[in-house]
Amino acid sequence: xxxxxxxxxxxxxxxxxxxxxxxxxxxxxxxxxxxxxxxxxxxxxxxxxxxxxxxxxxxxxxxxxxxxxxxxxxxxxxxxxxxxxxxxxxxxxxxxxxxxxxxxxxxxxxxxxxxxxxx
Numbered sequence: 001x002x003x004x005x006x007x008x009x010x011x012x013x014x015x016x017x018x019x020x021x022x023x024x025x026x027x028x029x030x031x032x033x034x035x036x037x038x039x040x041x042x043x044x045x046x047x048x049x050x051x052x053x054x055x056x057x058x059x060x061x062x063x064x065x066x067x068x069x070x071x072x073x074x075x076x077x078x079x080x081x082x083x084x085x086x087x088x089x090x091x092x093x094x095x096x097x098x099x100x101x102x103x104x105x106x107x108x109x110x111x112x113x114x115x116x117x118x119x
Contacts, residue, residue, distance in 0.1 A: 015030060015033055015037065018033060077098060077102045080099075
């Protein structure tokens with residue numbers, strides 16, 4: 001098992017939740033479910049690695065600054081919006097336009113590009 005999965009213990013959390021709901025009644029069923037969860041996690045990991053190898057390539061890792069700048073800026077803008085809403089900070093029209101532009105780009109513009117095969 002890779003270190004990230006072990007640290008998060010996703011499979012254990014899924015199995016504990018299923019036991020809590022009474023879906024897994026005994027140890028034999030728990031072992032079967034554990035095998036299924038581990039297989040699904042392995043398939044997800046293989047897909048993730050194949051996707052990033054195909055889209056990013058082997059020359060540049062996924063954590064490269066070239067690849068992280070736009071998403072990090074977007075997360076900062078969205079985090080500021082959430083912070084402002086939770087703390088009753090009044091947003092100006094310019095703030096709303098900036099936030100709307102970022103959210104619109106990531107969730108609307110990119111989708112439209114993908115639909116028309118322009119990305």
